[in-house]
Amino acid sequence: MVRTKMQVLEVRKKFRILIFFLTFAVCLTEHSICISKIFKLLEAVAIELKGLTKRSENYSQWYNELVVKAELAEQADVRGCMCIRPYGYAIWEKIQSILDKKFKETGVQNAYFPLLIPKSFLSKEAEHVEGFAKECAVVTHYRLKTNDTHDGVVVDPEAKLDEELILRPTSETIIWNTYKNWIKSYRDLPILCNQWCNVMRWEMRTRLFLRTSEFLWQEGHTAHATREEAEERAKMMLKVYADFVEGVMAVPVVQGVKSETERFAGALDTYTIEAMTQDGKALQSGTSHFLGQNFGKAFDVSFLNKNQEQEYAWATSWGVSTRLMGALIMTHSDDNGLVLPPRLAPIQVVIVPIWKTDEQLEAINNKVATICDTLKSKGITVKYDNDDQKRPGFKFADYELKGIPVRLVIGARDLENGTVEVMRRDTLEKETRNIDGIEDYVEKLLNDIQDNIFKKAVTFRDEHIYECNDYEEFKQKIQNGGFFLCPWDGTAETETKIKEDTQATIRCVPFGIDQTNPGVDMVTGKPATCKVLIAKAY
């Protein structure tokens, strides 16, 4: 990180204190002022100057610090839960509004189903309960009683529930229990519902946005008269996700289908999009499930088809969560902080004035007012920060940390020359341009940034996808991250062995690759059924 003048002054101050201590230490050697203290102070000086941890030093720590320092989210004082701060939530709201529109364009309607689900519902689909039981939080009582001293101290719950409730880990059960009442005839189908909500999964280990006990998501649940229609819907929604994640978030993904062991509990097929993080791991960013008739049978949802036959309804479900925020961060951001794609940035352009006198500020204010109006008329969100409580250098660093795509700086000097300084966040390149027509330039620049960060991410991903047929070579190379395209014999045993040996898992059977003659399995040497994508995952 570039050391600023002010930081240098700060170091000098710290060293003055240090030298003071050292002098003291020399004077009082017989009293043995601890050398370790001096080292501790040195360490403190180093930490203070470091700012954000570098990605190359500790990727995991860099991520955690960035989420907090960019004011996206923080750990709540509740086990495994997070508080999403206004800036982070603004990004989520943009994700929501754009996706919501895309869903509706395919005929989906929004609805809402309860947070609490009777425990017995979960048990109705055998595989489903197997997959989720361990992650369920259970409501066993209602009404707390306070203690006898009436000092407001809440003690034990008083009334036990006859039937315990679970907090939804996902809503297939309550929704299909409801669909039973909605579906009598093929004329009632399809039903295409989505809900934006929270779910709760009692995870052992959590990380902000990537895995939290409570998280926000959308879950779509559709019911269809035919198998073909349901399968088509599941694939259609995966395409909606992939188009959104690549087109709006500028995050490239690999699309594919999950292996049997990795697929959703209760699904016949799980389609997935897998993003690659900068440390070469896979991040499952969205899934779409073809559920067959499993939930139709479990909840007795049947209808009279066109041939006058009673038939169980066919189902899909599909979801993306606040985990997308993690994918966003781990694809684009750098050692200076967040890098946001313009199409998702809550603020796309920030304008910082630099002035000495009130007259100068007023002149800049007037000039900026017209620029802001023109930008807004182009649909660009712009923030003018003439707060005189903060110095320009502070603002520069802060807006870089927050990932604002474009920064304009206008000072008294620029007013005289008719210029403006333009900085793009993705490359941190600065240039001075004529202030006339700057709005058109900014509009073009935003598009350039969107394209550039996507291309950069695609290049990075493609450089880290390897074809591999040799298990020894694989075991060695996978330790440095990356996606590996390998022939697989289709057995769960092989999958387990790979996981035990390397911690890597089969992410998917990717679409769009040649599967004729997949070769022989690199672990067992048996004929392969297909080539699969293997990676370590978040």
Place this chain on the structure above:
RNA sequence: CGGGGUAUAGCGCAGUUGGUAGCGUUCCUGGUUUGGGACCAGGCGGUCGCGUGUUCGAGUCACGCUGCCCCGACCA
């Protein structure tokens, strides 16, 4: 659930053989500043996680409890 660590000002930390708590930062006030995270001066802010015990006296010692973090198990 097992192993380890930790708990002192909003945040990050120091606190020696037990003697009544301090540093940095944040925040507030005033002034000087403002083209890359300002400086100087002054000020506010803590029943030291909770409980019991030992002691004339506990942040410090003992015992118990609780929260959080790390490692493992777990993770559609």
